[in-house]
Amino acid sequence: MVEFTLWDILRNLLLAARWTVCLSLIAFVCGGLVGLGLLVARTARWPGAQAFVGIYVQLFQGTPLLMQLFLAYFGMALLGFETSAWAAAAVSLTLYTSAFLTEIWQGCVRAVPKGQWEAAQSLALSFGEQLRHIVLPQAGRLAIAPTVGFLVQVIKGTALASVIGFIELTKAGTMITNATFKPFLVYSCVGLLYFILCFPVSWYARALERRLRVQH
Secondary structure, three states: OOOOOHHHHHHHHHHHHHHHHHHHHHHHHHHHHHHHHHHHHHHHOOOOHHHHHHHHHHHHHOOOHHHHHHHHHHHHHHOOOOOOHHHHHHHHHHHHHHHHHHHHHHHHHHHOOHHHHHHHHHOOOOHHHHHHHHHHHHHHHHHHHHHHHHHHHHHHHHHHHHHHOOOOHHHHHHHHHHHHOOHHHHHHHHHHHHHHHHHHHHHHHHHHHHHHHHHO
8 A cells, every 4th residue: 555645645735726726817817807898788788788797697696606517517518519627617617706706896886986977977988988097996996805805715616616527626635535545634734725825815805905994
């Protein structure tokens, strides 16, 4: 029987943690882009946009991420796409993230005083110019802290991708446990690595909130 040292366990977990970080960044960046597009569509009040975005947000916020992962993984195969755990995880986490970011940012846009919109309209600015020059800079300041804080939820959400075979930190922990028969040690290391990934983000979000509160 092969004996695994603590370093062997940590080294393999660190290799898997790379994919946790990559998947988190892809979901966060792509979800942010989709969320921004949905926010603009909702704010602009394009025909049908309010209803579509509302249903979209309720759908992805109101259903478990685990189910979304399964539907993405098996649904892509039904649609004729080549199914891979990586693609399914990226797509489902992107959609999940975009729904939450849209709602976070919508609240920040609503927090901008109505007088700011009226002042922008009095300057004969187009809707796009109102958003770009007046509204989004103010809403963006309010959105920084909760957006950074939500990144923690995205990082932790990647653990569910293990159920469709994506080898990230949690899946690697399960595989190493099956080889070493040391579940407590392995999952303690997994938990520690998640803490190392999440704590700096949480701390930075709280620091941003305090700083912006003081400036405000």
